[in-house]
Every structure is written in structure tokens, then in C-alpha cells.
Amino acid sequence: MTVIEICFGMLCLAMFLAFIRLAIGPSTPDRVVALDLLAVIAVGMIIVYSVATSLAVFLDAAIVLALVGFAGTVAFSRYIERRSGSR
């Protein structure tokens, strides 16, 4: 078993755990945290795949995914904050 396969297995386990919190999270911010963690684990998977294929082009996708995940988290938090202010 190579290092790459071990890494992919560990990342799959991490993604599964994050999905558990996404499914059971009692409040909306819980689910947003789990979603952010899923995006970050996807970035990690892209990095490991880039190592496995020795191709650097996938790194651009990783950077874009990190930026989109950050924008999504901040947008969700603004939305939650505005919802809490209206009641």
C-alpha cells in the first residue's frame, strides 16, 4: 500500500466524519462549519492527487476551492447574523 493510497483513505475517513456532523448538526452554524471542513478536505484531496500525478495544474483548482469555501462561510455567517437581528 503506497503513501498516496493511505492518504486518500485517511481523507475519505475525515470526509465521512464531517458528513456525520453535516447530517446531525443541531443548528445551522454547525452545518456551515461541517461544510467548510468538507471544502478544506476537498482541497487536501486535490493536493494529494497533484502529488500522485506529479501535475501542478490541479493546484490552481485547490486555491480556487479554498477561496470559494471561505466566501461561502462568510456569506453564510452574514446571513445567519441578519436572520438573528430580525427577530
Added chain:
Amino acid sequence: MSVASALLLIMGCTFLILAALGIVRMPDLYIRMSAASKALTLGVGLLALGLAIHMPDAGVITRAILLIVLFLLKAPVAAHALGRAAYLDGVPLWEATIVDEMRDRDLRTGKANGEVALAAEGQAGEDGSCTPER
């Protein structure tokens, strides 16, 4: 693949698993966010470092550094914004929490609510109930 990059990749994946484990096991949204945001920053940073050692090329190293700096900047900002929004939304704290500095303050401005709040602050440490008041 060199030993150093393999070791860094394994360590990075381990920290990502720890972040996911913390998000499942921790008792409270705020503790979960604390566990996750630190561990995932370190995990992705180690993965990017392993990649930079695996392919020591100018473009790859630049992108790895960009990823690390990006995560160092974005993780605290995202955690702060989300934690503030969750507190304002009334997500309860863990019942064993002993410090809640926002408890007797105005939730919007963060200022203390005058004399009444100061009097209540004196006994805040004793009763230990720290649910945000609505």
C-alpha cells in the same frame, strides 16, 4: 517520492482527520470551531509543504506558499465571523463553560449594559449558567 514529503503528507492527513474528529466529538459549536479551524490550518499547511518538497519547482512552491498564507488568513476570519453570527443567533454554549464575556453586554455593540450589568457580572462566575440571554 522522498521520505520527507511522504511523512508530511501522512501528518497533514492525520491533522485533517483530527479536525473532522473534533467536529464530531466536541460538545459545543464554539469548541468544535476552535478544534476544527486550528487543526485544518495545520493539516493543509503540512500537505502543501509535502507537495512543495515532492515537486521543487518555482511555480509549485509559489502556489504552496500561497495556499499556506491563504489558510492562515482565512481560517481565523471565517471562524470569527461564524462564531459571532452563531452567538447572536442564540446557539447555546456547553453547560460546563465558565467564561462568557458577552453575557452581560449588548450583543450588537459589545458594550456593557450599565450598572445593572455590572451588578450581575459579580455573580456571573458562581451560578455557572452561561446560556446567551435573548
